[in-house]
Amino acid sequence: MGYVLVLPEFGLVADPILGFVTxxxxxxxxxxxxxxxxxxxxxxxxxxxxxxGNLLNSYPGRDKTLVYAGGVTAFWYGLAVGLLIAAxxxxxxxx
Numbered sequence: 001m002g003y004v005l006v007l008p009e010f011g012l013v014a015d016p017i018l019g020f021v022t023x024x025x026x027x028x029x030x031x032x033x034x035x036x037x038x039x040x041x042x043x044x045x046x047x048x049x050x051x052x053g054n055l056l057n058s059y060p061g062r063d064k065t066l067v068y069a070g071g072v073t074a075f076w077y078g079l080a081v082g083l084l085i086a087a088x089x090x091x092x093x094x095x
Contacts, residue, residue, distance in 0.1 A: 003013035006021055013024045044056045051066040058065065 003024065004016055006012040006014050011024045012021055014021045040056065047053050048055065048066060051070060052063065054060070054063050055066075
C-alpha cells in the first residue's frame with residue numbers, strides 16, 4: 001500500500017495502514033538540533049534574570065556572580081543618585 005500526501009511542501013506523508021504521519025525520506029534532525037540549541041540559550045537567558053545557578057559560558061564555581069554584580073551596580077547607582085540629590089540641596093542652600 002502507498003502513502004497519502006499530507007503536506008508535500010514539508011515532506012509529510014500519512015501511512016493509511018498504520019495510521020500515523022511521518023516524513024517521506026527527509027530528515028528533520030538538523031532543525032531539531034537547532035531548536036534544542038535555541039532552547040538551551042533561551043533557558044540560560046531566563047536563568048540570568050533570577051541571578052542564581054551556573055550560566056552556560058561561565059567558569060565553574062561562579063554561581064552567585066550575577067547576584068553580587070547586581071548588588072555592586074545598585075550600590076554605585078544609588079551612591080551617584082544620592083550625591084546628585086545632596087549636591088542639588090547644597091547648591092539651593094548656598095546660592
